[in-house]
Amino acid sequence: MGKAALIDGKAFAAGLRDRIGAAIADLKARHGAVPGLAVVLVGEDPASQVYVRNKGKQTLESGMASFEHKLDAATSQEALLKLIADLNANPAVDGILVQLPLPDHIDAQAVLDAIAPEKDVDGFHVINAGRLATGGDALVPCTPLGCLLLLRDRLGDLSGKHAVIVGRSNIVGKPMAALLLRESCTVTVTHSRTKDLPAECRRADILVAAVGRPEMVKGDWVKPGATVIDVGINRIDAPEKGAGKTRLVGDVDFTSASEVAGAITPVPGGVGPMTIACLLRNTVEAACRRRGWKMPDL
Numbered sequence: 001m002g003k004a005a006l007i008d009g010k011a012f013a014a015g016l017r018d019r020i021g022a023a024i025a026d027l028k029a030r031h032g033a034v035p036g037l038a039v040v041l042v043g044e045d046p047a048s049q050v051y052v053r054n055k056g057k058q059t060l061e062s063g064m065a066s067f068e069h070k071l072d073a074a075t076s077q078e079a080l081l082k083l084i085a086d087l088n089a090n091p092a093v094d095g096i097l098v099q100l101p102l103p104d105h106i107d108a109q110a111v112l113d114a115i116a117p118e119k120d121v122d123g124f125h126v127i128n129a130g131r132l133a134t135g136g137d138a139l140v141p142c143t144p145l146g147c148l149l150l151l152r153d154r155l156g157d158l159s160g161k162h163a164v165i166v167g168r169s170n171i172v173g174k175p176m177a178a179l180l181l182r183e184s185c186t187v188t189v190t191h192s193r194t195k196d197l198p199a200e201c202r203r204a205d206i207l208v209a210a211v212g213r214p215e216m217v218k219g220d221w222v223k224p225g226a227t228v229i230d231v232g233i234n235r236i237d238a239p240e241k242g243a244g245k246t247r248l249v250g251d252v253d254f255t256s257a258s259e260v261a262g263a264i265t266p267v268p269g270g271v272g273p274m275t276i277a278c279l280l281r282n283t284v285e286a287a288c289r290r291r292g293w294k295m296p297d298l
């Protein structure tokens with residue numbers, strides 16, 4: 001490791017989960033009820049099964065109610081929409097998360113847009129995306145929200161900083177750009193058609209990589225002292241660990257970037273653990289808004 005400070009997302013997420021746990025105990029004492037999160041999984045994608053298991057486990061550990069719905073891969077879109085309608089109408093359910101990807105025969109955006117916007121704790125509903133873009137009270141997608149919390153913790157006031165985001169997906173790049181604009185950063189969003197990506201990245205005080213390409217962002221793309229947030233989670237072969245072994249790497253070449261950056265998130269242990277912690281946070285927020293409770297300070 002070079003001279004960059006390590007941004008410990010695992011520790012920050014653990015602290016956030018502790019604060020959420022305390023807030024839920026307090027809400028229970030005041031109101032005699034706890035927030036509830038429903039997670040819907042369609043099919044047997046192994047990575048999705050792990051995510052859903054972890055979400056359910058951490059929801060229960062926080063003291064919230066967890067409702068898990070595991071549906072067969074052949075479930076029709078109609079049946080899934082019926083379940084969403086039931087969850088929308090269920091007063092014990094404050095947050096609804098449909099694990100992506102959905103099977104090919106289902107129109108994912110139609111399903112996401114069927115979730116009541118006030119229960120859309122993933123923040124993927126077009127109403128929440130629109131509110132975020134126009135400065136309204138949105139539920140914000142969990143991964144970019146996690147990145148923002150890490151940046152605020154590290155840098156304090158972000159206004160006037162030049163943020164460069166690599167990637168423009170609806171779940172990471174675009175909401176990240178909207179959030180950083182809301183913080184009064186000067187924001188550049190780059191993508192696969194960007195000309196001279198290394199030069200764009202070198203202008204960044206804050207560099208967020210959300211590309212899905214292992215170790216693409218090199219140390220000489222990083223401005224000295226910049227804060228680097230690596231959202232990527234890529235599994236690559238690791239023959240040095242033995243035949244058939246793999247390891248996780250980010251979208252940033254950690255070895256070279258950490259020689260130049262001021263601070264950097266590792267993979268694993270950086271942005272990854274923040275995502276579920278922010279999902280729990282969004283569920284508390286959704287519950288407080290819907291039930292008229294005062295939002296705790298998290």
Ligand code: NDP
Nearest residue numbers: 143167168169172191192210211212231232233271272275
């Ligand atoms: P997408 O595949 O939806 O988007 C990737 C973006 O990167 C696109 O905008 C694409 O550009 C851009 N891109 C691809 N190749 C290049 C290139 N060579 N140069 C510049 N830009 C490029 O990915 P996601 O946003 O869903 O995810 C990004 C990464 O973050 C993945 O590694 C994913 O696993 C990880 N992730 C991690 C999460 C966490 O909890 N930590 C949660 C979500 C994602 P274009 O639009 O032009 O095609």
